[in-house]
Amino acid sequence: MSLPVEQPQPLDRRSRRRMETIEEILDIAETLMTEEGVNGLSLSEVARRLGVQPPSLYKYFPSLMAVYEALFERGQRVLCEHVLAVMAATPPGLPALVAGLEASVRWGLEHQAVAQLMVQRPVPSFTPSERAMAPALEQWEAMRAALADAVRLGDLGPGADSDEALHVGITLIAGVFATAASNEPHLPWGTGRFTPLFPKLMELFPTLYPPARKPRRRH
Amino acid sequence: MSLPVEQPQPLDRRSRRRMETIEEILDIAETLMTEEGVNGLSLSEVARRLGVQPPSLYKYFPSLMAVYEALFERGQRVLCEHVLAVMAATPPGLPALVAGLEASVRWGLEHQAVAQLMVQRPVPSFTPSERAMAPALEQWEAMRAALADAVRLGDLGPGADSDEALHVGITLIAGVFATAASNEPHLPWGTGRFTPLFPKLMELFPTLYPPARKPRRRH
DNA sequence: GTCTATACTCCGATAGAC
């Protein structure tokens, strides 16, 4: 997805320091949203924790909404890279799909505040740009391709090569995320009442789209 | 659940007028949360729309948090009554369970703001009281009983008489609610990309808990 | 790029007259 040269590093010390500050601002903002809710983000409090006066932040972000936008964009980008990497490291077809879905919901639970900003719309006055949305589309395309692979490899029946099957997957991970985040936000994956259900929920795919012949991956 | 005499009606005109005002305040608050987000609720704006000055509201509610509490309590109570009525009017066992789950998620989509207040915790400084929570427990107990019925009637295997199966149901409706509310909040039930998946998701129950013999309700 | 100072808006809540 990205060539070896990610950022050509034409950055002088000044620019690099500036980017570090921006990242630091976003990290503080993320912590703050975790503690006070997504709507609890305020530039004054960020400035307080960063150790500067509020007006200084306007040298880095032109408005509060710009901070939300940057958080949204960074979240989508990081999540997408993570999910694509996990899927690429997993056997194609149904295993890759399941691994990608699990990686998504686990990342969401580890970054709950940003995840809420990304999937719900808790700040009505904020609407993400199309550019910030792009990684999400890329991620869904990858899962859509995994469904097609699953059909081709005989993991699932032909009906699974469909947007409907993708939406089933999205609905299932949304359910695990919502229940776990609301009821037991601090438990690690695999413990508690909801995240252990994930493997069982994945059985819905072969139920809804049964393959004609039995799956190939029988050792 | 309630005897014919619900409220003995010992209410004089004054008390009745007062209760009407309280309901009106809650209705306005609900509309406001729908428009501006759950956090967008403000007593000043409620007063503006009610046509009074902000201090007047303090004759009905001692604080903003008390309004949240009343909204939460009313939501739980109304939802619980609705779900229990639907389940009682449906054949017992798996059909009643599915009907109750569907009624829950449909009610949530028709009252999205209150539903978010009830299941997520978008206002960190607000914590509902145990009393306001009680109807929710009653509702889960009813669904738990429906699962037991389903096992007894042969709709599901013995493993379905479990909290785990209940959590599967909760996770599924949470997923439909989250995806539909976020992506297509204004579409009626049964249209769009997510709510039509509900019947398919319900197939997960017999998949996870297959009955020994085939279900009885073959006419 | 940081600061001080400030303008502006909004809110929750209380006191007290009527």
Add this chain to the structure above:
DNA sequence: GTCTATCGGAGTATAGAC
């Protein structure tokens, strides 16, 4: 039970000195 007046605080954002 309504109002006016007010306190006290929060926030976003801008202007301008250094």
